[in-house]
Amino acid sequence: MRKSYYAAHVYMILGVISGLYYREITKSHHFEGDTQLSVVHTHLLALGMLGFLIVLALDKQFQLSGTRLFPYFFWFYNAGIAITVLMMLVRGTQTVLGNHVPxxxxxxxxxxxxxxxxxxxxxxxxxxxxxxxxxxxxPAEPESVNT
Incomplete structure (x- = not known):
């Protein structure tokens, strides 16, 4: 259960930092246009932080983390977010810098x-x-004894 809490916390921090990065790089390069950087912040907060807060609540109710499949879910989901967001950062940064995106x-x-x-x-x-x-x-409540 702690893994989900820590993952949510890390994604919250990364989400805030990515918002700051978007604001500062576009401002410093006087960029006014569409870039993938504008949605990295929301992807990290929605898929990462909120996603893992929901998983945390579900885990508390259904003991998901104690199952055989949970580690597979955890690592696939995190890897998917990491790869997706990293490519959004690459594309967005290259767009702001005016470079070709492979x-x-x-x-x-x-x-x-x-x-x-x-x-x-x-x-x-x-x-x-x-x-x-x-x-x-x-659990059954203990019966009260009337004396």
Missing amino acids: EAVSWIAGLGHIILTVGLILLFVLLGKRLNEPAEPE
Whole structure:
């Protein structure tokens, strides 16, 4: 469960830093136009921070992190976000600097999206399995003895 908390925290920090990076690089290069950098901030906060806060809540309820599939979900999802966001940073920075963006950047970003999708599929498989398990019975309250 702590892994999800730490991941959410790291993504929050990266999201704030990426917003600052976007603002400062576009301002210092007097760039006024569309760039991928404008959405890196929201991707990190939404997919990263909010995504892992939701996973944390689901983990608290369904004990997801104690399962065999959870580490696979965790690493696929993180790798997918990392690759996707890194390619967004590369494309956005090259756009602001006025440089050519290699076609490979799009291919690698697509790979990041595929890996991210695998992570999401694993999460839903994991959650579906936990939902199908019988609920743990509530502990019985001790009976009061009337004297």
